[in-house]
Amino acid sequence: MAKKDLVLGIDIGSYSVKICQLARSGKKYQILALGSAILPDEAVSDGSLEDAEEVSKVINLLIKNLKLKNRKVAFSISGYSVIVKKINIAAMSRPELEAHIDSEAEQYIPFDIDDVYLDYQDLHTAGSGNDMTDVMLVAAKKDVVDRYIEMLAGLKLTTKIVDVDSFAFENAYEFNYYGHDNVALIDIGASKMNINILSNGISVVARDVLIGSNHLTDEIADNLGIEFEEAEEVKLGIRQVPEEQDSIEDAFSTICTKWVLEIKKAIDIYQANNPSAPVERIVLGGGGSKVVGLTDFLAQETGLKVERFNPFANLDFNSKKMDAAYLKSIGPEMAIATGIALRSSVV
Ligand SMILES: Nc1ncnc2c1ncn2[C@@H]1O[C@H](COP(=O)(O)OP(=O)(O)OP(=O)(O)O)[C@@H](O)[C@H]1O
Numbered sequence: 383m384a385k386k387d388l389v390l391g392i393d394i395g396s397y398s399v400k401i402c403q404l405a406r407s408g409k410k411y412q413i414l415a416l417g418s419a420i421l422p423d424e425a426v427s428d429g430s431l432e433d434a435e436e437v438s439k440v441i442n443l444l445i446k447n448l449k450l451k452n453r454k455v456a457f458s459i460s461g462y463s464v465i466v467k468k469i470n471i472a473a474m475s476r477p478e479l480e481a482h483i484d485s486e487a488e489q490y491i492p493f494d495i496d497d498v499y500l501d502y503q504d505l506h507t508a509g510s511g512n513d514m515t516d517v518m519l520v521a522a523k524k525d526v527v528d529r530y531i532e533m534l535a536g537l538k539l540t541t542k543i544v545d546v547d548s549f550a551f552e553n554a555y556e557f558n559y560y561g562h563d564n565v566a567l568i569d570i571g572a573s574k575m576n577i578n579i580l581s582n583g584i585s586v587v588a589r590d591v592l593i594g595s596n597h598l599t600d601e602i603a604d605n606l607g608i609e610f611e612e613a614e615e616v617k618l619g620i621r622q623v624p625e626e627q628d629s630i631e632d633a634f635s636t637i638c639t640k641w642v643l644e645i646k647k648a649i650d651i652y653q654a655n656n657p658s659a660p661v662e663r664i665v666l667g668g669g670g671s672k673v674v675g676l677t678d679f680l681a682q683e684t685g686l687k688v689e690r691f692n693p694f695a696n697l698d699f700n701s702k703k704m705d706a707a708y709l710k711s712i713g714p715e716m717a718i719a720t721g722i723a724l725r726s727s728v729v
């Protein structure tokens with residue numbers, strides 16, 4: 383596939399926009415450009431574009447700074463407006479499924495079927511003595527998706543693919559680790575944690591938990607009686623407050639414990655359904671996963687291997703322009719943008 387066929391991967395989070403541009407030659411991919419820019423508060427909330435003008439300005443500036451020429455883009459969505467569900471239905475041929483999918487999907491989707499974009503994939507689990515098959519359904523609210531597409535179109539960017547956050551993370555993971563295992567992929571962003579436990583490349587347990595790294599900042603702000611902005615600096619270690627060390631540690635412990643409990647709950651549900659294929663490891667993405675001590679704490683609590691994700695592990699890059707240690711440090715929050723950029727344009 384030619385270099386020009388790759389899209390620009392854009393992950394529009396509630397805290398920041400991340401962009402990744404790759405080039406491909408044969409099976410190898412090279413990182414051409416990477417960048418992120420912080421968004422104003424509330425410009426993106428619960429996966430929905432609230433302030434298109436502000437977000438558009440930030441993306442425009444980021445694209446200019448990165449000197450990107452590619453106008454073909456892909457972005458991903460998550461939150462209340464997208465439903466991902468595995469359903470079990472009578473196995474049928476492709477054309478039959480195409481004709482029936484709307485009526486099959488209707489009962490599983492809490493929105494009017496005319497208001498969503500529907501996509502699906504037959505997992506072909508039917509076999510001898512089993513005439514039922516699993517189908518992965520994805521439904522996304524048209525108005526929410528269209529608002530992103532229009533905002534990007536205003537910047538002369540043409541959307542080629544609309545991805546789902548957890549699928550993009552999975553795509554980046556599978557590219558870097560060559561294939562499938564039983565793994566919990568966990569993205570901790572600013573406003574939410576997304577848990578996706580895969581067995582052999584198929585999502586078995588997927589859930590969003592509305593506790594993100596902002597909650598840690600809020601907890602620090604409450605414990606220390608300071609403003610959110612100051613608490614954010616304390617969280618990131620930019621501002622030192624040695625006399626408040628105990629209160630700061632309490633805040634970290636409170637929020638990390640909440641994250642770990644939710645992760646353990648999801649793993650328990652997975653194990654109950656898949657006792658013969660236990661989870662082998664936990665892989666963390668998202669800026670919120672960079673809290674010092676979280677990987678060790680999670681490993682201790684679950685007894686599993688825990689690592690921070692580096693989506694660039696198998697990508698080539700120009701070492702004169704990019705530094706391996708820097709790439710590793712921004713890896714967790716770039717997981718989704720990289721997973722999107724690894725998709726080949728379909729148009
Ligand atoms: N070293 C760090 N330690 C702790 N937290 C960090 C660190 N670096 C970044 N963060 C936090 O990570 C969050 C941003 O992560 P990320 O970029 O993944 O969020 P997002 O994708 O914009 O949000 P969401 O996915 O929830 O909409 C912010 O709350 C930021 O404070």
Ligand SMILES: [Mg+2]
Binds near residue numbers: 395396571572668
């Ligand atoms: Mg995110």
